[in-house]
Amino acid sequence: MDIVVLVKQVPDTEALIQIAGDGVSIKTDNIKWVMNPYDEFAVEEALQIRDANEGTVTILTMGTDKAVETIRTALAMGADQGVLINDPAAEGSDGLAVAKILAAALKDIPYDLIIAGQRGVDDDGYQVGAAVAEYMGIPQASLVIKEEISDGKIKCDCSIEGGTVVTEAPLPVLFTTQRGLNEPRYASLPGIMKAKKKPLDQKTLADIGIDPSTVGLANRKVKIKALNPPPERKAVKMIEGETPEELAAALIKVLHEEAKVV
Amino acid sequence: MAQGVLVITEQRDNAFRKVSYEAVSEGRRVADELGTDVTAVVLGSGIEGIAGELGKYGADKVLVADDGILSDYTTDAYTNVLAEVIKSREPKVVFLGASVQGKDLAPRLAARLDTGMAMDCVVVKAEDGGVVVTRPMFGGKVLADIELEGDPQIVAVRPNVMSITENAKDGSIEKIDVQAGEVKTTVLETKIEAGDKIELTEADIIVSGGRGTEGKFEVIEELAGLLNAAVGASRTVVDEGWRSHGDQVGQTGKIVSPNLYIACGISGAIQHIAGMSTSKFIVAINKDADAPIFSKADFGIAADLFEVVPAMVQEVKKIQ
Ligand SMILES: Cc1cc2nc3c(=O)[nH]c(=O)nc-3n(C[C@H](O)[C@H](O)[C@H](O)COP(=O)(O)OP(=O)(O)OC[C@H]3O[C@@H](n4cnc5c(N)ncnc54)[C@H](O)[C@@H]3O)c2cc1C
Ligand SMILES: Nc1ncnc2c1ncn2[C@@H]1O[C@H](COP(=O)(O)O)[C@@H](O)[C@H]1O
Numbered sequence: 236m237d238i239v240v241l242v243k244q245v246p247d248t249e250a251l252i253q254i255a256g257d258g259v260s261i262k263t264d265n266i267k268w269v270m271n272p273y274d275e276f277a278v279e280e281a282l283q284i285r286d287a288n289e290g291t292v293t294i295l296t297m298g299t300d301k302a303v304e305t306i307r308t309a310l311a312m313g314a315d316q317g318v319l320i321n322d323p324a325a326e327g328s329d330g331l332a333v334a335k336i337l338a339a340a341l342k343d344i345p346y347d348l349i350i351a352g353q354r355g356v357d358d359d360g361y362q363v364g365a366a367v368a369e370y371m372g373i374p375q376a377s378l379v380i381k382e383e384i385s386d387g388k389i390k391c392d393c394s395i396e397g398g399t400v401v402t403e404a405p406l407p408v409l410f411t412t413q414r415g416l417n418e419p420r421y422a423s424l425p426g427i428m429k430a431k432k433k434p435l436d437q438k439t440l441a442d443i444g445i446d447p448s449t450v451g452l453a454n455r456k457v458k459i460k461a462l463n464p465p466p467e468r469k470a471v472k473m474i475e476g477e478t479p480e481e482l483a484a485a486l487i488k489v490l491h492e493e494a495k496v497v
Numbered sequence: 498m499a500q501g502v503l504v505i506t507e508q509r510d511n512a513f514r515k516v517s518y519e520a521v522s523e524g525r526r527v528a529d530e531l532g533t534d535v536t537a538v539v540l541g542s543g544i545e546g547i548a549g550e551l552g553k554y555g556a557d558k559v560l561v562a563d564d565g566i567l568s569d570y571t572t573d574a575y576t577n578v579l580a581e582v583i584k585s586r587e588p589k590v591v592f593l594g595a596s597v598q599g600k601d602l603a604p605r606l607a608a609r610l611d612t613g614m615a616m617d618c619v620v621v622k623a624e625d626g627g628v629v630v631t632r633p634m635f636g637g638k639v640l641a642d643i644e645l646e647g648d649p650q651i652v653a654v655r656p657n658v659m660s661i662t663e664n665a666k667d668g669s670i671e672k673i674d675v676q677a678g679e680v681k682t683t684v685l686e687t688k689i690e691a692g693d694k695i696e697l698t699e700a701d702i703i704v705s706g707g708r709g710t711e712g713k714f715e716v717i718e719e720l721a722g723l724l725n726a727a728v729g730a731s732r733t734v735v736d737e738g739w740r741s742h743g744d745q746v747g748q749t750g751k752i753v754s755p756n757l758y759i760a761c762g763i764s765g766a767i768q769h770i771a772g773m774s775t776s777k778f779i780v781a782i783n784k785d786a787d788a789p790i791f792s793k794a795d796f797g798i799a800a801d802l803f804e805v806v807p808a809m810v811q812e813v814k815k816i817q
Binding site for chain 2: 364375400458469
């Protein structure tokens with residue numbers, strides 16, 4: 236079972252996000268970069284599947300030099316090899332272009348299964364997984380919380396509103412992760428040592444046959460015109476009262492009469 | 498030239514999801530600004546009976562794709578059918594709900610049609626014959642105004658944000674030919690939890706509990722029951738095994754936008770806020786007056802939830 240995991244490097248969820256001077260991007264100087272949390276689930280699941288079925292886990296990332304660190308983290312968790320598409324011309328690509336680039340890279344990597352995060356917690360795009368599946372012409376399963384592989388088929392429990400739907404499709408398949416799938420392991424110290432020696436291939440757009448003039452910031456179909464901070468909420472109104480009964484009565488009164496929500 | 502608004506609706510067991518009414522209403526509003534028509538599409542099996550309902554929210558025409566192969570949603574069949582509908586009708590804007598189904602379908606359609614798509618839009622403005630949308634990024638820490646290139650512009654609206662407006666139009670029904678093409682995925686089973694459970698992403702009111710509940714959700718459930726609310730939870734609560742994963746609100750849980758979000762015993766970590774910051778009103782109940790949740794709330798009570806929540810139950814009973 237050869238598995239490719241699509242891994243994106245994103246700002247830590249704790250990071251303070253500030254809008255840059257250009258008004259359309261964020262300041263990146265003081266940001267700590269981490270593996271997208273949904274991709275951690277993807278790496279963990281890939282390792283579990285590989286260990287039960289043999290095969291390899293390849294980490295595929297489009298990013299810049301700093302993304303090497305995130306790929307090494309995945310290798311330290313136990314993945315076998317990494318491929319980084321690193322080309323200045325790819326920077327600023329939108330989800331569709333990233334998917335085109337990853338799909339082009341996948342032509343040189345054997346796979347039975349591709350696992351992606353449901354979304355990157357940076358742009359919250361929800362685009363790349365499904366678009367890669369489309370470009371590879373394979374079925375997809377979204378928001379998977381459980382999977383089972385047998386006889387060349389994968390059965391997925393996908394979370395839907397109020398429940399789950401169980402689907403089955405012949406491999407190769409791409410699925411995206413949802414919390415509940417697993418608890419990602421931490422990289423162990425021996426794992427970190429071993430990761431340093433694992434293969435990590437860096438490729439340019441030319442290496443994978445992508446014309447740079449079709450991707451990158453200038454060729455986005457999703458154009459960011461402006462970033463704004465979310466509207467400020469009015470300062471909190473603390474409810475006053477001596478007893479729980481008084482507090483509850485005062486709260487329900489404002490919710491009923493002022494906010495008109497109960 | 499591409500023109501018109503197409504709305505992809507979603508039904509389960511012959512009932513439209515609420516977000517479909519929101520998408521049709523928003524589609525109508527935008528179409529009026531653009532001076533164009535709204536066509537809605539319904540896909541499923543044996544669904545002709547419900548199609549007429551969409552006229553009430555402003556659909557000029559309803560396309561019905563009725564076929565056994567569409568009875569369960571599969572990415573393949575729905576993408577194949579909808580891509581053909583879009584290619585032949587050439588709408589300028591396609592709306593759909595950013596539900597679970599929408600999140601599976603919209604990006605695949607966008608890739609197939611090589612066009613711009615935006616998920617979880619909270620504002621849509623008509624501009625230059627098309628739309629400009631606003632959507633949260635970085636877990637709601639910023640809002641992005643986005644222009645979508647390509648035809649059509651695919652706009653997935655965040656559930657519970659757009660208002661449902663009645664605006665009766667013809668809603669004439671046209672059955673369309675279903676060419677589902679190759680479908681590799683089979684749906685084996687659909688498991689829906691106990692019928693009266695309200696879905697978090699669609700709830701008007703959510704009562705949520707954090708570690709402060711110590712796993713004792715009885716009072717939370719009682720208040721939620723009275724308010725016809727859904728019950729949510731922080732990640733800690735789910736990690737402790739007190740509630741199931743489906744109840745988690747936040748960056749690695751559900752993103753919700755109710756009218757009223759009542760956070761009980763939740764500290765207000767940034768990853769929790771990411772999941773509920775677009776709620777219209779936020780109430781925080783926390784015994785620590787310095788808890789960060791108060792800085793994100795509209796109304797706060799600094800007290801023990803085990804004393805205040807039961808008292809709220811009594812107060813709600815009084816007004817009902
Ligand atoms: C990558 C990542 C993703 C994450 N995703 C999510 C997510 O999706 N959702 C999420 O919620 N968290 C998420 N977290 C976790 C988040 O950082 C917090 O740890 C979590 O939200 C804390 O949960 P809590 O508020 O219930 O618990 P705590 O932070 O422990 O807060 C408990 C609160 O209860 C109050 N309290 C205690 N007893 C009472 C009482 N009797 N009455 C009233 N108040 C009381 C306390 O004063 C305290 O403020 C994520 C973290 C990471 C790193
Ligand atoms: N630059 C990238 N390199 C590798 N995988 C990516 C990249 N961008 C997105 N992905 C994958 O696609 C998923 C969804 O990302 P997005 O569409 O950006 O929300 C992520 O969780 C990753 O699995």
